[in-house]
Amino acid sequence: MSGLKKRSRGATVGVAPAETRRIGRPRNEETRKVILATTLKLLESETLQSISIEGIAREAGVSKATIYRWWSSKASIVLDAFMEHHLVRTPMRHDLPPAEALVDHIAALIDSYSGWAGRIVAQIIAEGQSDAALLREFRERFQYGRRAAVREVLESWRQQGGIPAHVDLELLTEVLYGPIYARLLLGSAALHRDFADQLASLVFSMFGLDNASGRRP
Amino acid sequence: MSGLKKRSRGATVGVAPAETRRIGRPRNEETRKVILATTLKLLESETLQSISIEGIAREAGVSKATIYRWWSSKASIVLDAFMEHHLVRTPMRHDLPPAEALVDHIAALIDSYSGWAGRIVAQIIAEGQSDAALLREFRERFQYGRRAAVREVLESWRQQGGIPAHVDLELLTEVLYGPIYARLLLGSAALHRDFADQLASLVFSMFGLDNASGRRP
Amino acid sequence: MSGLKKRSRGATVGVAPAETRRIGRPRNEETRKVILATTLKLLESETLQSISIEGIAREAGVSKATIYRWWSSKASIVLDAFMEHHLVRTPMRHDLPPAEALVDHIAALIDSYSGWAGRIVAQIIAEGQSDAALLREFRERFQYGRRAAVREVLESWRQQGGIPAHVDLELLTEVLYGPIYARLLLGSAALHRDFADQLASLVFSMFGLDNASGRRP
Amino acid sequence: MSGLKKRSRGATVGVAPAETRRIGRPRNEETRKVILATTLKLLESETLQSISIEGIAREAGVSKATIYRWWSSKASIVLDAFMEHHLVRTPMRHDLPPAEALVDHIAALIDSYSGWAGRIVAQIIAEGQSDAALLREFRERFQYGRRAAVREVLESWRQQGGIPAHVDLELLTEVLYGPIYARLLLGSAALHRDFADQLASLVFSMFGLDNASGRRP
DNA sequence: AGTTAATCGAGACGGTACGTCTAGTCTTATT
DNA sequence: AATAAGACTAGACGTACCGTCTCGATTAACT
Structure with a gap:
C-alpha cells in the first residue's frame, strides 16, 4: 500500500475504519499532510x-526521523503526495x-x-530505474485501475463489432499507452492534444473504422 | 560530440585529423580508455x-580532475563508454x-x-529526466540513425502497397518503438522475443496483411 | 538518596519511614529491579x-518515560544498580x-x-566530570563511610604510638587512596595486589615502622 | 604522535623537516590552527x-570532513589544542x-x-575511560617528560642522603602525584597551593626531614 | 461503587549529532 | 598542457538517541 515503511497498522483502502485505536501516542495527521504538501x-x-x-524536513518544519519513520525514499513521498493532492483525473466516461470514451480518456x-x-x-x-519497489508501486497505484478501465471499454467495443476477434486487447492497450510514455520519457516530441487524435486515428484506420464514431462506415 | 565538456579542439566527426598538435602535454588516450572501461x-x-x-576515478586509478576536464556528468561517461565498447548492433537488413526486415530489426x-x-x-x-542535454544526446546518438533506417523501410514497404497512403509513417514508427520503451522503463512486462512477433502481428493484422510475408493475401 | 529525580515522597535520611502510602497506583518494585538488573x-x-x-528501556521492556520519571541520568541508574546488586565489600576488620586491618582493607x-x-x-x-551532582553523590555513597572507617583505624593506630602526632590523618588517607584512584583512572599501571603491599610498605617505612606488624622494631 | 589519524607523512618529533614536499595540494596550516583555536x-x-x-566545524567555518581527515575524535583535537596553545608550564628548576625544586614543581x-x-x-x-588510545596518548604527551624530571630530582636527592635506599622512587612519585589527580577527578577537596606544602610536609616528615630544606636537622 | 491520583507501556515527535560519502574546486608537482 | 595526488568546502545520507509528549490501561486509596 505505497512505499510506506511497513507498519502493521493495516487499514486497507476502502475497508471500514474500525477505529482500532492502538496504544501509544497516535500519529499526527497534520504532520503527514504538511510533509506531503511541502x-x-x-x-x-x-x-x-x-x-x-x-x-523536505527543513521546509516542512518536521524532523528527518519522522519522515524516515513513514517513508522509505523521497520518491515514495512523492508518490503519496501526488496521489493525495493531485489525483490525476483521467476518468473513463461511460x-x-x-x-469516443477511449479517445477522450487518452x-x-x-x-x-x-x-x-x-x-x-x-x-x-x-527513480524507479534504480528502485524496483518504487516502480512496482507506481504501476500498481497509477496504472492498475486505469488499465482495467481501458480494457473494459475495449471489450465492449469488440462486442459491438469494432475490434476483430484475433486482436489481443492487452497488446492493443500497450500500443496505445506505449507511445505516450515514450514521448514523455524520451522527449522526442511534445505531448500535444493532437497526439491523442493521431494515435486514435491510426488505430481506427487500422481497423478500417470511421474516425469520428469508431463505427464501420 | 557527446556530453563532453566544450573543448575548442573541434575535430568534428569525419573531419580530417590534420594533426594540429597543440602545445603542452598531449591528452593521454590510455587514460580515456581506462576511464570508459572502468x-x-x-x-x-x-x-x-x-x-x-x-x-570511477578511484577504480580507474585516475584523478577526479581528469574526469571533470573531459566529461560533464557520469551519465555522459556512460554514454561514451556504451557507444564505444558495446555499440548496439540492430542493423536493418536490406x-x-x-x-521481414522490420520484424528482424525490432x-x-x-x-x-x-x-x-x-x-x-x-x-x-x-538520468536524462533531470538532464535535458543528456537526453538530447541520447536521442541523437542512439535513435537518429535507427529511426531513419526504419523510415526508409516503411517507405519502400508503402511503395510495394503494404501500407495505406493515409497512414503517417512517423507515427507508425512511434507505435512500434513506444511499447518497447514503455516495457523497458515501466517494467510492466518482460522484453521477450515473442513481443516482437506480437507487435508485428498486430500491426500486420491492422493493415489486413498476412502475418508471415507482410503481403496481402 | 541517589541521583533520583526529586520526589516529594520525603523519607529524608534517618527519618522514620512512617509508611505514608500515598494515593494512586503504587510504584512497581519489579520494574525498578528489572531496570537496575538490565x-x-x-x-x-x-x-x-x-x-x-x-x-536500557528497550532491553528491560520498559518505557523510557518510566526511567526518566525516576532517574535523572544513566550514570545515576548505574550508581543505584551498582550499590544494590554489587555492594562493594571492602570491610574494615576490627x-x-x-x-594489618588497614593493609587488609586497601x-x-x-x-x-x-x-x-x-x-x-x-x-x-x-561521567561525573560533566555532572557535578553525580560526582557528589558518588563521593557520598561510595566514599563517605569508607573514609570514616579508615580514619577510625588511623586514630587507634596513632593512640598505639604508630603515627606521630604531627601527621595529618586526613592527608594520610588521601596519600593512601590517591595513588589507587590515579592508577584506576590513568591506567598508568595495573592494580595488582602487590600494589597494596608496596603502598603500605612505603608508608610504614616512612614512619620507621616494621613492615609486618606496623610496630616500631 | 597524538590521536591524529595515521598519516604516512612521518616527520617524527625533532627530526629535521627535510622538506620532502609531496605531490598534491599541501595541507592548509591555517585550517589546522583555526580548528585548534576554535x-x-x-x-x-x-x-x-x-x-x-x-x-567545532560550524564555529571554525571548516568542513567536518576536514576534521575527520586529521583527527579521530574530539578528545584528540583537545589534546592537540591543549598542547599547542596552552602548553602547561610546570618546569623542574635545576x-x-x-x-625545594620538587615542592616548587608540585x-x-x-x-x-x-x-x-x-x-x-x-x-x-x-573521555579516556572509554577510549584507551586517548588515555595512552595523554599519558605519553602529558606525563612522560614530567615523570622523568621528577625521577631525576628524586635520584639526586637520594644521593644527597635525603631518601633512604629502600624507598622505591617510582612508587614515591605515584604517592606524590596520586593525591593530586584524585582531588582533580573526585573533587573531594579543592586544589589549593597549600596542598602542595601539605603533601611535601608529609613526605618530608615521613623521612624525618626538615620541612624547609629537606635536610635532616 | 465511583472518584481520583499516580504508574506504566507504547510510541510519536522535533531535535541534534554521528561518521561517511560525493560533488566540485583548488593547489601543487610531475611529465 | 595534461595529468596525478590530494586538500578542502558544502551538504546530504541514513541512523541513533535525546527528552518530551500523548494516549490508554492499570492499580490502589479515598470517598
Whole structure:
C-alpha cells in the first residue's frame, strides 16, 4: 500500500475504519499532510533528484526521523503526495460510445502528462530505474485501475463489432499507452492534444473504422 | 560530440585529423580508455545512480580532475563508454522484404534491450529526466540513425502497397518503438522475443496483411 | 538518596519511614529491579558511554518515560544498580591490629577495583566530570563511610604510638587512596595486589615502622 | 604522535623537516590552527562532552570532513589544542636544592590544575575511560617528560642522603602525584597551593626531614 | 461503587549529532 | 598542457538517541 515503511497498522483502502485505536501516542495527521504538501511545493520549482529528504524536513518544519519513520525514499513521498493532492483525473466516461470514451480518456491522459504532472510521473519512473519497489508501486497505484478501465471499454467495443476477434486487447492497450510514455520519457516530441487524435486515428484506420464514431462506415 | 565538456579542439566527426598538435602535454588516450572501461565494469554490478565519479576515478586509478576536464556528468561517461565498447548492433537488413526486415530489426532491438544493454539504456534515460542535454544526446546518438533506417523501410514497404497512403509513417514508427520503451522503463512486462512477433502481428493484422510475408493475401 | 529525580515522597535520611502510602497506583518494585538488573547486564559488555537510556528501556521492556520519571541520568541508574546488586565489600576488620586491618582493607579495595567493579567506578567518575551532582553523590555513597572507617583505624593506630602526632590523618588517607584512584583512572599501571603491599610498605617505612606488624622494631 | 589519524607523512618529533614536499595540494596550516583555536574557545564555555565535532566545524567555518581527515575524535583535537596553545608550564628548576625544586614543581602543577587547565585535563581523562588510545596518548604527551624530571630530582636527592635506599622512587612519585589527580577527578577537596606544602610536609616528615630544606636537622 | 491520583507501556515527535560519502574546486608537482 | 595526488568546502545520507509528549490501561486509596 505505497512505499510506506511497513507498519502493521493495516487499514486497507476502502475497508471500514474500525477505529482500532492502538496504544501509544497516535500519529499526527497534520504532520503527514504538511510533509506531503511541502514535497509537492518543492517539486514545483525543483527536480525530484535535486530535492532532498533533508530539505523536505527543513521546509516542512518536521524532523528527518519522522519522515524516515513513514517513508522509505523521497520518491515514495512523492508518490503519496501526488496521489493525495493531485489525483490525476483521467476518468473513463461511460456515457459515450467506446471509441469516443477511449479517445477522450487518452486525450485527458496526454493533457495531464503534458504539464507538471508529466514531469513528476517521468521523474518517478526515472527513480524507479534504480528502485524496483518504487516502480512496482507506481504501476500498481497509477496504472492498475486505469488499465482495467481501458480494457473494459475495449471489450465492449469488440462486442459491438469494432475490434476483430484475433486482436489481443492487452497488446492493443500497450500500443496505445506505449507511445505516450515514450514521448514523455524520451522527449522526442511534445505531448500535444493532437497526439491523442493521431494515435486514435491510426488505430481506427487500422481497423478500417470511421474516425469520428469508431463505427464501420 | 557527446556530453563532453566544450573543448575548442573541434575535430568534428569525419573531419580530417590534420594533426594540429597543440602545445603542452598531449591528452593521454590510455587514460580515456581506462576511464570508459572502468565505467562499464562498474555498471555490470552497480546502478548508474549508485556509481560515482569518485568511484570511477578511484577504480580507474585516475584523478577526479581528469574526469571533470573531459566529461560533464557520469551519465555522459556512460554514454561514451556504451557507444564505444558495446555499440548496439540492430542493423536493418536490406536483403529482406520490408516486412521481414522490420520484424528482424525490432526483434534484435528487443533482444538487446532485454539484457544488460537495456538496463543501461533505461538508466541513461532515467538520468536524462533531470538532464535535458543528456537526453538530447541520447536521442541523437542512439535513435537518429535507427529511426531513419526504419523510415526508409516503411517507405519502400508503402511503395510495394503494404501500407495505406493515409497512414503517417512517423507515427507508425512511434507505435512500434513506444511499447518497447514503455516495457523497458515501466517494467510492466518482460522484453521477450515473442513481443516482437506480437507487435508485428498486430500491426500486420491492422493493415489486413498476412502475418508471415507482410503481403496481402 | 541517589541521583533520583526529586520526589516529594520525603523519607529524608534517618527519618522514620512512617509508611505514608500515598494515593494512586503504587510504584512497581519489579520494574525498578528489572531496570537496575538490565543496566548491570549491559555494563558487562558495554561502556557506560556507549549504553543509552533508550537501550536500557528497550532491553528491560520498559518505557523510557518510566526511567526518566525516576532517574535523572544513566550514570545515576548505574550508581543505584551498582550499590544494590554489587555492594562493594571492602570491610574494615576490627579484629586485627590497626596496621594489618588497614593493609587488609586497601588490598580488598585494590582487588575490587582491578576488575569489573573498577571499570564501572572509573566510568562513573568519568561521567561525573560533566555532572557535578553525580560526582557528589558518588563521593557520598561510595566514599563517605569508607573514609570514616579508615580514619577510625588511623586514630587507634596513632593512640598505639604508630603515627606521630604531627601527621595529618586526613592527608594520610588521601596519600593512601590517591595513588589507587590515579592508577584506576590513568591506567598508568595495573592494580595488582602487590600494589597494596608496596603502598603500605612505603608508608610504614616512612614512619620507621616494621613492615609486618606496623610496630616500631 | 597524538590521536591524529595515521598519516604516512612521518616527520617524527625533532627530526629535521627535510622538506620532502609531496605531490598534491599541501595541507592548509591555517585550517589546522583555526580548528585548534576554535576548540579551545569552545572549551572555555562548554564541557568536552557537550561540544561536538559538528559544532567545532560550524564555529571554525571548516568542513567536518576536514576534521575527520586529521583527527579521530574530539578528545584528540583537545589534546592537540591543549598542547599547542596552552602548553602547561610546570618546569623542574635545576637551580634549587632537590627538595625545594620538587615542592616548587608540585605547587606549579597544582596551581595549573586548580583552574581551567585542570578542568580540561580532567575531561580528557574522563573521555579516556572509554577510549584507551586517548588515555595512552595523554599519558605519553602529558606525563612522560614530567615523570622523568621528577625521577631525576628524586635520584639526586637520594644521593644527597635525603631518601633512604629502600624507598622505591617510582612508587614515591605515584604517592606524590596520586593525591593530586584524585582531588582533580573526585573533587573531594579543592586544589589549593597549600596542598602542595601539605603533601611535601608529609613526605618530608615521613623521612624525618626538615620541612624547609629537606635536610635532616 | 465511583472518584481520583499516580504508574506504566507504547510510541510519536522535533531535535541534534554521528561518521561517511560525493560533488566540485583548488593547489601543487610531475611529465 | 595534461595529468596525478590530494586538500578542502558544502551538504546530504541514513541512523541513533535525546527528552518530551500523548494516549490508554492499570492499580490502589479515598470517598
